[in-house]
Structure formats: structure tokens, C-alpha cells
Amino acid sequence: MSEVTHAKPVAVATPPFSLSQVLPWLIFAGMLLLVAMYFISAEQGAAALFSGTAVHEWVHDGRHLLGFPCH
DSSP states (O other): OOOOOOOOOOOOOOOOOOHHHHHHHHHHHHHHHHHHHHHHHTTTSTTOSSOSSHHHHHTHHHHHHHTOOOO
């Protein structure tokens, strides 16, 4: 008869990283998120940075998707 051989599981080591390596990327991602949320939620309102309706039109569908009223 035939014998069944089982392969030993291979241990995969994850590379170590520290908070000081990841922190700048977390801050960068947080700033991008804040800027995106500003343009989606508050631009063309009382605190508008840009005149006209171009920014409003660019993010109009995103506002409705995220539940922000704009009309």
C-alpha cells in the first residue's frame, strides 16, 4: 500500500517594524483623510476656501453618498 506523507508547515516570519517607522505614514494618511473630508463636507459652505461651484460639483455625488446634505 502507499504511505501518505505530510509536509511540515512552514513558519513565515513577519518583518519587525516600530511605531517610529509607521507614524509618519499614519500622519500623512490622516491629513489626506481630513482634507478629503473637508472638501466633501464643508466646501462651498460658510467656510469656503474657493469661490465658485467647481469644487462643489466635483464632490457632489460623494456628499450624497456619505449623507452630507448640500441643497
